[in-house]
Amino acid sequence: MAKYWLMKSEPGSYSIDDLKREGQTFWDGVRNYQARNLMRDEMQVGDRVLFYHSNTAPVGVAGLARVVREAYPDHTARDPHDAHYDPKASHENPRWYMVDIEFEEKFPQILGLDQLREIKGLQEMVLLNRSRLSVQPVRTAEFKTIVKLARSLSE
DNA sequence: GCCAACGTTGGC
DNA sequence: GCCAACGTTGGC
Numbered sequence: 001m002a003k004y005w006l007m008k009s010e011p012g013s014y015s016i017d018d019l020k021r022e023g024q025t026f027w028d029g030v031r032n033y034q035a036r037n038l039m040r041d042e043m044q045v046g047d048r049v050l051f052y053h054s055n056t057a058p059v060g061v062a063g064l065a066r067v068v069r070e071a072y073p074d075h076t077a078r079d080p081h082d083a084h085y086d087p088k089a090s091h092e093n094p095r096w097y098m099v100d101i102e103f104e105e106k107f108p109q110i111l112g113l114d115q116l117r118e119i120k121g122l123q124e125m126v127l128l129n130r131s132r133l134s135v136q137p138v139r140t141a142e143f144k145t146i147v148k149l150a151r152s153l154s155e
Numbered sequence: 156g157c158c159a160a161c162g163t164t165g166g167c
Numbered sequence: 168g169c170c171a172a173c174g175t176t177g178g179c
Contacts, residue, residue: 157179
């Protein structure tokens with residue numbers, strides 16, 4: 001059974017349009033243990049992802065992606081020139097992991113955080129309660145509600 | 156750019 | 168293992 005996730009990105013560094021253009025990307029730069037554990041231990045090929053734009057205007061769900069490669073070491077942790085460099089990461093103990101995702105769909109409009117807050121049935125979403133986690137699980141019903149609503153938005 | 160929330164680090 | 172200091176996230 002495919003699982004459902006929400007992954008956040010600041011569109012200034014990587015947006016749904018970037019993913020659409022490139023088709024596929026590796027999700028590097030996660031430096032939070034809870035988010036890492038979810039990627040490393042829970043994510044499987046075929047899982048579906050809500051691609052979320054954070055730290056922008058408007059913030060919200062921008063589209064859909066799919067996991068195409070399970071977790072493997074995030075090489076950027078061992079690159080001193082990378083913004084997410086971690087001196088404690090090593091070849092033997094990579095410490096940080098990433099997955100690959102592939103573009104699936106861009107919604108006609110961003111489904112805004114303010115809109116999500118108003119929907120009954122989404123009130124227990126991790127996004128609305130633990131806003132800082134950058135990779136988080138989404139319930140099946142939540143995922144379906146969001147996709148249906150987002151697709152109903154006009155251009 | 157501000158700042159609240161909250162995760163991480165490190166001295167003890 | 169506690170907890171203060173510090174750093175980061177992310178909405179506004």
